[in-house]
Amino acid sequence: MTHNDASTTSVQRSAGTDNEPDFGPNTLLKVRNLSTRFFTDEGQVNAVESLDFEVKEGEVFGIVGESGSGKSVTGLSILDLIESPGRITDGEIWFRNRSLADEFNEQQSQAVRDEFVNLLELPESVHRSLRGNSFSMIFQDPMSSFDPTSTVGEQIAEAVEVQQRTSSNPRSARSRTQGYGFKSMVLGSILPSKSFVTEPSMERAIELLELVGIPDPKKRAQEYPHQFSGGMLQRAMIAQALAGEPDLLIADEPTTALDVTIQAQILSLLSDIQEERGMSVILITHNLGVVARVADRLGVMYAGEIAERGTLKEIFENHTHPYTAGLLGSIPEIDEAERLRPIPGNVPSLLDHEMGDRCYFADRCPKAMEECMEKPPEYEINDDHRVRCYLANREFDEDRSIRDHFDGEGGEPS
Amino acid sequence: MSSDTLVSVEDLEKHFDPEDSFLDKLLNLETPPVQAVDGVSFDIKRGETFGLVGESGCGKSTIGKTILRLLEPTGGATYFEDENIYEMDKSELNTLRQDIQIVFQDPFSSLNPRLTVGEIVREPLDIHDIGTKAERREKVVAMLERVGLSEDQIDRYPREFSGGQRQRICIARALVLEPEFILLDEPVSALDVSVQAQVLNLLDDLQKEFGLTYLFIAHDLGVVRYICDRVAVMYLGRLVEIGPTDMIFDDPQHPYTRALLESIPRADLQEQHRTIEGVSGDVPSPRNPPNGCRFHTRCRDVIQPPDFEFEQETWQNLVTLQHRLETNPRSLSEYTIDEDTSDKETIARHASRIREVFGLPTLNSDAESVINKAAHLAVQGNFSEAHQTLNNAFTTICRTRDPSGIDIGEDREVACFLCYDEPPSIPKTPDASTENDND
Ligand SMILES: Nc1ncnc2c1ncn2[C@@H]1O[C@H](COP(=O)(O)OP(=O)(O)O)[C@@H](O)[C@H]1O
Ligand code: SF4
Numbered sequence A: 001m002t003h004n005d006a007s008t009t010s011v012q013r014s015a016g017t018d019n020e021p022d023f024g025p026n027t028l029l030k031v032r033n034l035s036t037r038f039f040t041d042e043g044q045v046n047a048v049e050s051l052d053f054e055v056k057e058g059e060v061f062g063i064v065g066e067s068g069s070g071k072s073v074t075g076l077s078i079l080d081l082i083e084s085p086g087r088i089t090d091g092e093i094w095f096r097n098r099s100l101a102d103e104f105n106e107q108q109s110q111a112v113r114d115e116f117v118n119l120l121e122l123p124e125s126v127h128r129s130l131r132g133n134s135f136s137m138i139f140q141d142p143m144s145s146f147d148p149t150s151t152v153g154e155q156i157a158e159a160v161e162v163q164q165r166t167s168s169n170p171r172s173a174r175s176r177t178q179g180y181g182f183k184s185m186v187l188g189s190i191l192p193s194k195s196f197v198t199e200p201s202m203e204r205a206i207e208l209l210e211l212v213g214i215p216d217p218k219k220r221a222q223e224y225p226h227q228f229s230g231g232m233l234q235r236a237m238i239a240q241a242l243a244g245e246p247d248l249l250i251a252d253e254p255t256t257a258l259d260v261t262i263q264a265q266i267l268s269l270l271s272d273i274q275e276e277r278g279m280s281v282i283l284i285t286h287n288l289g290v291v292a293r294v295a296d297r298l299g300v301m302y303a304g305e306i307a308e309r310g311t312l313k314e315i316f317e318n319h320t321h322p323y324t325a326g327l328l329g330s331i332p333e334i335d336e337a338e339r340l341r342p343i344p345g346n347v348p349s350l351l352d353h354e355m356g357d358r359c360y361f362a363d364r365c366p367k368a369m370e371e372c373m374e375k376p377p378e379y380e381i382n383d384d385h386r387v388r389c390y391l392a393n394r395e396f397d398e399d400r401s402i403r404d405h406f407d408g409e410g411g412e413p414s
Numbered sequence B: 001m002s003s004d005t006l007v008s009v010e011d012l013e014k015h016f017d018p019e020d021s022f023l024d025k026l027l028n029l030e031t032p033p034v035q036a037v038d039g040v041s042f043d044i045k046r047g048e049t050f051g052l053v054g055e056s057g058c059g060k061s062t063i064g065k066t067i068l069r070l071l072e073p074t075g076g077a078t079y080f081e082d083e084n085i086y087e088m089d090k091s092e093l094n095t096l097r098q099d100i101q102i103v104f105q106d107p108f109s110s111l112n113p114r115l116t117v118g119e120i121v122r123e124p125l126d127i128h129d130i131g132t133k134a135e136r137r138e139k140v141v142a143m144l145e146r147v148g149l150s151e152d153q154i155d156r157y158p159r160e161f162s163g164g165q166r167q168r169i170c171i172a173r174a175l176v177l178e179p180e181f182i183l184l185d186e187p188v189s190a191l192d193v194s195v196q197a198q199v200l201n202l203l204d205d206l207q208k209e210f211g212l213t214y215l216f217i218a219h220d221l222g223v224v225r226y227i228c229d230r231v232a233v234m235y236l237g238r239l240v241e242i243g244p245t246d247m248i249f250d251d252p253q254h255p256y257t258r259a260l261l262e263s264i265p266r267a268d269l270q271e272q273h274r275t276i277e278g279v280s281g282d283v284p285s286p287r288n289p290p291n292g293c294r295f296h297t298r299c300r301d302v303i304q305p306p307d308f309e310f311e312q313e314t315w316q317n318l319v320t321l322q323h324r325l326e327t328n329p330r331s332l333s334e335y336t337i338d339e340d341t342s343d344k345e346t347i348a349r350h351a352s353r354i355r356e357v358f359g360l361p362t363l364n365s366d367a368e369s370v371i372n373k374a375a376h377l378a379v380q381g382n383f384s385e386a387h388q389t390l391n392n393a394f395t396t397i398c399r400t401r402d403p404s405g406i407d408i409g410e411d412r413e414v415a416c417f418l419c420y421d422e423p424p425s426i427p428k429t430p431d432a433s434t435e436n437d438n439d
């Protein structure tokens, strides 16, 4: 049931995906068949597995799932921030960007379709130069994303400058500016030398700090990250991410480290800014309340795949996948106190040799049936709703249950 | 103390003295102590789960550690079965350490990686020298099985287990001495939701089976609602509200409790239509907490001075400005003018800027001239006089007196003047405010 040979890993294309991408009129980003793997000492980790999804212009797409389900790796893959021992091993990431499409139409036509470019086929320097400008990312832990040795104002001003250099002279700036300034935001690594920041970009930085609701922005701009509270620093990180006026913001657990009252402030800030700018957001979180508050559509991730996706309404009220049901049944809600219905067992390791060919959720699924020993394709329930589970087109049949098979495997009792 | 009370905390105080740096000492600068816990009282009944909630840094864990005497208090008492634990001698403490146990948030760092699971769970039995070797093993196995692990896992090491399983090991270790009372400090916060639910259900079952009493510390209010019988809500080292869980959640009385509950995002389709007012700003520093009601600088309902009728929002903004002038006037320096400027127009322009920033529109009342005067003083850098001007004119009970918790019936207590039948009068000299009022 297990197989170690990476080259034979079966790629089950979802129903309806053929080789040509088709873009809707509002598509901003289309991820197709994306696989990202880590080649570790313990083995090959399939962090993201043949992932497909689309983000429309001006929408908030939520990605929910438990830790280790591949949410962050998905975000990092889009930004080309996967580091060794990790690698994107397969897939396409189509991004709407007219000027790049024009620029590469001739030299690299396979990387271009209409107004879209496939980021994975562009030269790496071009892909990276889009960071901060076309898309930007904010992280769970703002403290480690800022350079402790320069002021918050300087770091935001730096992001402003990167953006200006790139947009005034896109080609020549690329080689010099790749990841510059952003690197400190992304990895918390200390820049080799303090950069010189011009007055106009510092002014812009102060404006941005004001925009994200930081009182006394002028004075706060001169302070260092450790002088900020967690909530204020998260606001500063949002300011930094907005410096380049990105079309797409990837927010990875942006409120997880914050207290609820501050979380509420940050969420309303994010959705105000998103609406004002018509920006698209990928909101990554484990918290279903957070997606309910701000997302338009969402994908539920499990073991590197999107198990179920759809509008909020479809997912909350009309879910088919037992994992979605389990996730919703496990959250203690503040409005009622019914007995929780936990999902038995543990979040899987994603090690390739432990994954098998079956439905990845089968070992924890209360409705696992004989057919689930083979991986289910993705079924379309309606235009707004798709699911990777056999229950999309059949009822659970007790007679075909294989629960006993897994319980006998020494699964953890609940 | 009634006989069904197991733990009684009375006026507990824990202030942490700062470790002044060399430079501070040289310059004779004294940092005020952190008032982590400042006059907290509550009782925990036998067999109940008592929840302690509040945002990070409000003092929850300090209370937990102090009532287990892992920290010495700077004031007050904790009674365990009528004995003040701070007056216990060595042998009494030794017995106490068997009756009370603790489970921490992080199941990764709280287990010794060099010991096997069996050794970890057996350790308390070894320390307290309970039973023969065979009896100990039997007990350990029984406990492991009870928490959902199996005998054949007894010789494995913590790193071989997932987060949820490790938390089960911590629980087994806490239970093996058959304690009466367990302090659970954020026991499920580090776990994934699906696993968190397993552990919560386990805790619930164990409580019934062994007749345990829990003190459950958490910041996740959903979890608290699920598992607690009664709840105390904390803000900046004080309790603001105590009561039965359902009542606190369905009918919160303290403005902070309301704001906290309102801030939680619900996994519900109607969520995007729900208005959240929440609370603005950050929690003030526990080194220098606000006078009077500690929540007054962020309270939406902060009570107005008797002779004025502001829009509530304007009044709240005025309170914010007052607080800033008092605690951090230098942060206002970007609105001040050069010392030698005497140009009236410039001063007036800056004054209206500061009013705009703080949301203080022109008013048709006696208040107008006071606010205007204060704004002028502030832009001229005369912060303390600006502060005095506002303080003399606008005194709110919420800043001048400290609300002690009052009984509002149905086993509930709230520390807010809005819940008083008759609020106490405002003291004559507004700055007699620092004196506390909570006995
Ligand atoms: N730098 C890395 N090296 C090895 N494995 C990694 C690395 N980063 C992530 N992974 C693995 O990829 C999987 C998905 O992780 P991640 O995307 O962080 O999940 P999530 O964000 O949903 O919690 C996990 O099994 C994780 O251990
Ligand atoms: S495919 Fe089968 S095992 Fe997988 S989630 Fe659906 S019912 Fe459960």
Ligand code: SF4
Binding pocket: B254, B255, B256, B293, B294, B295, B296, B297, B299, B300, B301, B302, B303, B398, B403, B415, B416, B417, B418
């Ligand atoms: S006492 Fe005053 S400031 Fe404190 S909570 Fe009540 S109304 Fe608000």
Ligand SMILES: [Mg+2]
Binding pocket: A068, A071, A072, A252, A253
């Ligand atoms: Mg993550």
